[in-house]
Amino acid sequence: MAQFIKMMTLDVLKPQEPGVDTYAEEIAGMKHIDTIKIKLMEIDTKTETVKIIVEGSGLNLEPIENKIKELGGTVHSVDEVIASEKDIEDTPINYE
Numbered sequence: 001m002a003q004f005i006k007m008m009t010l011d012v013l014k015p016q017e018p019g020v021d022t023y024a025e026e027i028a029g030m031k032h033i034d035t036i037k038i039k040l041m042e043i044d045t046k047t048e049t050v051k052i053i054v055e056g057s058g059l060n061l062e063p064i065e066n067k068i069k070e071l072g073g074t075v076h077s078v079d080e081v082i083a084s085e086k087d088i089e090d091t092p093i094n095y096e
Contacts, residue, residue, distance in 0.1 A: 009080035014073035
């Protein structure tokens with residue numbers, strides 16, 4: 001089934017350093033990832049909670065999670081997944 005995963009939204013707790021720009025560059029350079037978006041949700045003294053949205057084709061959580069761990073972060077949850085044999089643009093999604 002992983003070959004059909006096109007998008008994942010991850011809830012991640014990370015240290016303040018490295019910054020989100022480093023996370024974006026490191027994850028974007030991984031196999032099968034076309035686009036990454038990171039949104040800062042909460043900031044504490046030493047940590048940040050971020051939402052990481054990755055898009056691509058044939059996404060697999062394990063290597064992405066391993067890269068996040070390598071950077072010092074932890075995936076708290078997978079909040080959303082889109083899987084399809086079609087491109088995301090061709091797949092209507094009703095969020096109601």
